[in-house]
Amino acid sequence: xxxxxxxxxxxxxxxxxxxxxxxxxxxxxxxxxxxxxxxxxxxxxxxxxxxxxxxxxxxxxxxxxxxxxxxxxxxxxxxxxxxxxxxxxxxxxxxxxxxxxxxxxxxxxxxxxxxxxxxxxxxxxxxxxxxxxxxxxxxxxxxxxxxxxxxxxxxxxxxxxxxxxxxxxxxxxxxxxxxxxxxxxxxxxxxxxxxxxxxxxxxxxxxxxxxxxxxxxxxxxxxxxxxxxxxxxxxxxxxxxxxxxxxxxxxxxxxxxxxxxxxxxxxxxxxxxxxxxxxxxxxxxxxxxxxxxxxxxxxxxxxxxxxxxxxxxxxxxxxxxxxxxxxxxxxxxxxxxxxxxxxxxxxxxxxxxxxxxxxxxxxxxxxxxxxxxxxxxxxxxxxxxxxxxxxxxxxxxxxxxxxxxxxxxxxxxxxxxxxxxxxxxxxxxxxxxxxxxxxxxxxxxxxxx
Amino acid sequence: xxxxxxxxxxxxxxxxxxxxxxxxxxxxxxxxxxxxxxxxxxxxxxxxxxxxxxxxxxxxxxxxxxxxxxxxxxxxxxxxxxxxxxxxxxxxxxxxxxxxxxxxxxxxxxxxxxxxxxxxxxxxxxxxxxxxxxxxxxxxxxxxxxxxxxxxxxxxxxxxxxxxxxxxxxxxxxxxxxxxxxxxxxxxxxxxxxxxxxxxxxxxxxxxxxxxxxxxxxxxxxxxxxxxxxxxxxxxxxxxxxxxxxxxxxxxxxxxxxxxxxxxxxxxxxxxxxxxxxxxxxxxxxxxxxxxxxxxxxxxxxxxxxxxxxxxxxxxxxxxxxxxxxxxxxxxxxxxxxxxxxxxxxxxxxxxxxxxxxxxxxxxxxxxxxxxxxxxxxxxxxxxxxxxxxxxxxxxxxxxxxxxxxxxxxxxxxxxxxxxxxxxxxxxxxxxxxxxxxxxxxxxxxxxxxxxxxxxxxxxxxxxxxxxxxxxxxxxxxxxxxxxxxxxxxxxxxxxxxxx
Numbered sequence: 001x002x003x004x005x006x007x008x009x010x011x012x013x014x015x016x017x018x019x020x021x022x023x024x025x026x027x028x029x030x031x032x033x034x035x036x037x038x039x040x041x042x043x044x045x046x047x048x049x050x051x052x053x054x055x056x057x058x059x060x061x062x063x064x065x066x067x068x069x070x071x072x073x074x075x076x077x078x079x080x081x082x083x084x085x086x087x088x089x090x091x092x093x094x095x096x097x098x099x100x101x102x103x104x105x106x107x108x109x110x111x112x113x114x115x116x117x118x119x120x121x122x123x124x125x126x127x128x129x130x131x132x133x134x135x136x137x138x139x140x141x142x143x144x145x146x147x148x149x150x151x152x153x154x155x156x157x158x159x160x161x162x163x164x165x166x167x168x169x170x171x172x173x174x175x176x177x178x179x180x181x182x183x184x185x186x187x188x189x190x191x192x193x194x195x196x197x198x199x200x201x202x203x204x205x206x207x208x209x210x211x212x213x214x215x216x217x218x219x220x221x222x223x224x225x226x227x228x229x230x231x232x233x234x235x236x237x238x239x240x241x242x243x244x245x246x247x248x249x250x251x252x253x254x255x256x257x258x259x260x261x262x263x264x265x266x267x268x269x270x271x272x273x274x275x276x277x278x279x280x281x282x283x284x285x286x287x288x289x290x291x292x293x294x295x296x297x298x299x300x301x302x303x304x305x306x307x308x309x310x311x312x313x314x315x316x317x318x319x320x321x322x323x324x325x326x327x328x329x330x331x332x333x334x335x336x337x338x339x340x341x342x343x344x345x346x347x348x349x350x351x352x353x354x355x356x357x358x359x360x361x362x363x364x365x366x367x368x369x370x371x372x373x374x375x376x377x378x379x380x381x382x383x384x385x386x387x388x389x390x391x392x393x394x395x396x397x398x399x400x401x402x403x404x405x406x407x408x409x410x411x412x413x414x415x416x417x418x419x420x421x422x423x424x425x426x427x428x429x430x431x432x433x434x435x436x437x438x439x440x441x442x443x444x445x446x447x448x449x
Numbered sequence: 450x451x452x453x454x455x456x457x458x459x460x461x462x463x464x465x466x467x468x469x470x471x472x473x474x475x476x477x478x479x480x481x482x483x484x485x486x487x488x489x490x491x492x493x494x495x496x497x498x499x500x501x502x503x504x505x506x507x508x509x510x511x512x513x514x515x516x517x518x519x520x521x522x523x524x525x526x527x528x529x530x531x532x533x534x535x536x537x538x539x540x541x542x543x544x545x546x547x548x549x550x551x552x553x554x555x556x557x558x559x560x561x562x563x564x565x566x567x568x569x570x571x572x573x574x575x576x577x578x579x580x581x582x583x584x585x586x587x588x589x590x591x592x593x594x595x596x597x598x599x600x601x602x603x604x605x606x607x608x609x610x611x612x613x614x615x616x617x618x619x620x621x622x623x624x625x626x627x628x629x630x631x632x633x634x635x636x637x638x639x640x641x642x643x644x645x646x647x648x649x650x651x652x653x654x655x656x657x658x659x660x661x662x663x664x665x666x667x668x669x670x671x672x673x674x675x676x677x678x679x680x681x682x683x684x685x686x687x688x689x690x691x692x693x694x695x696x697x698x699x700x701x702x703x704x705x706x707x708x709x710x711x712x713x714x715x716x717x718x719x720x721x722x723x724x725x726x727x728x729x730x731x732x733x734x735x736x737x738x739x740x741x742x743x744x745x746x747x748x749x750x751x752x753x754x755x756x757x758x759x760x761x762x763x764x765x766x767x768x769x770x771x772x773x774x775x776x777x778x779x780x781x782x783x784x785x786x787x788x789x790x791x792x793x794x795x796x797x798x799x800x801x802x803x804x805x806x807x808x809x810x811x812x813x814x815x816x817x818x819x820x821x822x823x824x825x826x827x828x829x830x831x832x833x834x835x836x837x838x839x840x841x842x843x844x845x846x847x848x849x850x851x852x853x854x855x856x857x858x859x860x861x862x863x864x865x866x867x868x869x870x871x872x873x874x875x876x877x878x879x880x881x882x883x884x885x886x887x888x889x890x891x892x893x894x895x896x897x898x899x900x901x902x903x904x905x906x907x908x909x910x911x912x913x914x915x916x917x918x919x920x921x922x923x924x925x926x927x928x929x930x931x932x933x934x935x936x937x938x939x940x941x942x943x944x945x946x947x948x949x
Contacts, residue, residue: 045809059562061577066565096534108528122512134603172786274568274791276748302932317642327642330604334744
């Protein structure tokens, strides 16, 4: 086996040092009654050549959205990633290293985490950020748990325009805590109504959760949501599933958000069939000690040289065990590094321009589909970033099937999550969308049955 | 360094040798540079502000940088050079299984047929990926003797949480979800933290004098309000819980379930299976046992695996095979729900799938053979130089302590930092908590005899220096990029971000 260096001669030398007769004897304390004597269903070992052929065949059984005209978003977006990003995360000192618990030989990872935390704070205009969570959905669940800890209350008001899978993840995390989740019914109007939030909040409410752009792509009114939260004295949790929007829209931190979480997938990570993605998590300094996850800080060494360490670890499971702020240990460090590299390459101008280009493409898509003249149009007259809900003359399923025949990936059928929303489709565009792709959509939409 | 030339260099911003200095990326920023020439949009570029209410659009980009592509590449390349990876040298971190990360895994994970897949695209267009999920679940079940698996948990801790949720849901269906979870005092910190997240109170179980679970102590603790025992086998002392079958019987007799933490699975591949021991549910760490890279702290993958009676509670969606096609089942009625937005860290468990193809079913036992042989070899060579708190053959890792060095005021921390000066990453230290000054060494199957001998020589050298020049070890490391860092200062004056 190419991954095991020991030779028969080595084994002999080692057994003699141990004083054991055989390797088998080292397993003698596993009683016979539980020894495995069967055969695994796993295939026989393959050479690298065979592995590559087999895996390439499997990959060929997929028709990746990124290689097709793609209008699908709904929490995962097809953006361009500069070549330098992957080249750099392929540096084995990054990807084959462990969590930087030995700071003297982990300054590269630690400085990168510090830079990542700085970027996340800037993205959201918040004061502190952690070193990452698994993804946006689980980061939101942790935000809700944190809000309940801070306030000592066990209820949360959440807009039903927050991503359905994120809401499901929150519900799963709080399943056994009996947390009361109040979902507003905002989806018919496409935007969260501050008045409705106001009415939904009770004296037991810990926090309000709103996503912008929301699941239908529309931009929420952070200012109004912030005012409601302050008026009622509840925490303001803001989230975003499309981090690219932060290159165009003002962040929730500008409007008094207490905790902000986001999905970082759009910032250099690719689609990867849903993961690994990146849970970005930021909050206010006053809530630092209730924050989940690892945090990196700057300090000095014995010679007074500036350097970095993982810090505030008395919040974490390896110190605090059952009293920890979260059970998280492994996070998404390499994804956080990826995003740090991506944002560095894009820079101020590139980030903002790419976000604008996404918006231009989506505006063109919106305008073109309504020009078909068969009732297709955007469902709400609301500002959006790069995704919007559209009314269709047919079902989303029907349109998607027609598009699939032409090798294109259609939009998201929201009736899966909002059963009354029939003949509607969620369409996304990015900087990679081309005029020809939009023409294909227009042509397909125009085809009668 | 000595002489006039070195005096000229010291204190200047030059590199020392080839260890480069590199400031924060924010300090590299200069107005007018850029690292990406963004493609021009082919669409009409209207005045954007017209479509938005006043105050909606971002104008402030403080905190973002302007650097060229070469500067950015050099910045991160230099940072990488300050790290230590498995590809650099031996990484003997106990309970972390820092084995070699095969390069073919990386190549497969980068095939466009996988990287470009949208999680919500039509199942018919993602058959290859769904097959990976379906088959990997099957293979992993086989390895630990379980019935069903979910690859959704993104890391070991999320796997633990999911496993406990399955237990909670099952017991609740039976009428009483119960209140407590029993944990051996040698358990990983994530175990009690996951139990707490699942609203279980934790009851510690003291290890016996032999370092193993004390069955009579367990019998006394186990009652009908206890939902589960969480056990790590081999345990964190690197010892196999030889009474595991009896342990499971004791828990089952009171209607509780047994959870196995798979952190140490690398010791028993092809040798024994959790399911056959009597365990009801477990998780694995694919980033440990199945060779996916640790990535400087993540992403990992922590599949949960369980017996048939827990299968209905698994997270959704589930991949099912019907009429030769793979499909997603989104709403199984008894499912505990969702742990993240899609199907977990696909790109990570894809690598583990490739690893299994490379190793093959019959090769799994060889991995544990080599891992256990290596650990016992290191133990045999270091015995006598370092105190061995629990004697007896070890499995894939051995635990030592600083007891022999303590009188000379040399601590485990000093030994760890002295290893850095000798070119090695330190072992896991001060864990498990039940051993004072613990050093937990796990060589994995990836190491050659020569590498282990060099490591042993370094450890023996440190033990010798501890006798002759003990104070010098308190200064270590002196040859690394940094000396010891002031962690107290980091907590007292939190500096957690660059402030533009």
